[in-house]
Amino acid sequence: MIGFLGAGKMAGALAAGWLEAGLVEPRQILAADPSPEAREAFSRRTGAVAVEDNAEVARQVETIVVAVKPNQAEPALQKLRGEIKDAHRLVSIAAGVSTARIEKALFDGVRVVRVMPNTPALVGAMAGAYALGRWAKPEDAALARELFSALGVVFEVEEGLMDAVTGLSGSGPAFVYLVIEALADGGVAVGLPRSIARELAAHTVLGAAKMVAETGEHPGELKDAVASPGGTTIAGLRELEGRGVRAALMEAVVRAARRSEELGAS
Ligand SMILES: NC(=O)c1ccc[n+]([C@@H]2O[C@H](COP(=O)([O-])OP(=O)(O)OC[C@H]3O[C@@H](n4cnc5c(N)ncnc54)[C@H](OP(=O)(O)O)[C@@H]3O)[C@@H](O)[C@H]2O)c1
Known part of the structure; x- marks a missing residue:
């Protein structure tokens, strides 16, 4: 199953792309968003359930895509701290938010992958990169590769190169x-x-x-x-x-x- 914190434009585009690629079915997706309009648009587009409470996603799903605006990422994760366990993995697409900041908002040992997609992901033609957090495992990298290569091209880079990726494929x-x-x-x-x-x-x-x-x-x-x-x-x-x-x-x-x-x- 794949969960989303934030059911906005990117979450909808990623979920739709993964559905189209046959990686998941609608019943294997669960999103959370405080905005009823965003939840409704997400469910209409994907056929998947969107709920109000992030904690419900954390309770039901181990792979969680952080798809809120960059300034919303740390507060949302801090509030969720008690619900995130060792078995979870966080895949953050929040631009400019480092894996260290996400790890700090949660706990030592949490598995984090940071992805920088670009807007053509909205039409299934993404170019981007991902970087692994301190405690991410090889299977977390493999999952990021599988998910994001279904939407275009994706490369693994050292986190120090994420600004360069932003300058080239992001902008x-x-x-x-x-x-x-x-x-x-x-x-x-x-x-x-x-x-x-x-x-x-x-x-x-x-x-x-x-x-x-x-x-x-x-x-x-x-x-x-x-x-x-x-x-x-x-x-x-x-x-x-x-x-x-x-x-x-x-x-x-x-x-x-x-x-x-x-x-x-x-
Ligand atoms: N668009 C792109 O091509 C692109 C490319 C690279 C990276 N990204 C990253 O993708 C992320 C999402 O961008 P987007 O364009 O999809 O933004 P968006 O459409 O605004 O979606 C974010 C959604 O998260 C909701 N939200 C706010 N606080 C929340 C919380 N605490 N828990 C759960 N949901 C919450 C927002 O609701 P409210 O509107 O009510 O606040 C909104 O519906 C950003 O971090 C951005 O940096 C986007």
Whole structure:
């Protein structure tokens, strides 16, 4: 069984993804959330039960996904301290909340896995990573891998790299939305209707991403293969290089990772 503390957007998306992947059935999911609207939306989407009291989840389920907002995670866990036992494992998706903070809110020896998913998890195309807490066991890592690879790609990293993951795959979707919007604007500038330009831009990014992910070829080689001498593509690439797009994207990831570090320290 899988439990959720918080039955909001992410909890609903994760549960729906795991149901779709056949990892669980609705009767094997139990969520808790103080908000009746969130409970109703969760149950409508998943067919699973959502209750008001977190303690009920802890009493019935050993694998608990912490899916509340980051600032709600520690207070919620502190209140639940008496209900969490050695057999439990906590899988937290609360952004920026370290495994040490979760362990401190509970007790020495508690098994914690921290996962950083990204918003495309909402459509089953997640890219993210997980880090193990001090007392997590190999089977906790295996479970995190099984659950989150059903929703996309997931890598195990040292917790010190979670800010870097946040900078790349956490913030990255927003960087790519900006690129898609700009490509669409370019299409409109050369005469395409807005609706067609947006679809073409989104599917061009999707297609290019699939080429990298599925062929395993280096993106530089794929780029060279479509840039014929004196052709259209090299003319556009020259413009991108001249305007520093490569450096800007690199710097965007670095800045986002630094900001994640700062927020975690404050
Ligand atoms: N969205 C993403 O793509 C994404 C990506 C990476 C990580 N995350 C993480 O996922 C977590 C959830 O995000 P979300 O977008 O799903 O948020 P959300 O839709 O606001 O869901 C959180 C839910 O938890 C409820 N809640 C508040 N206090 C609670 C408590 N003590 N016990 C149980 N439930 C409680 C909230 O109710 P109220 O509204 O009444 O407070 C709300 O319904 C966050 O920590 C976020 O950092 C999200």
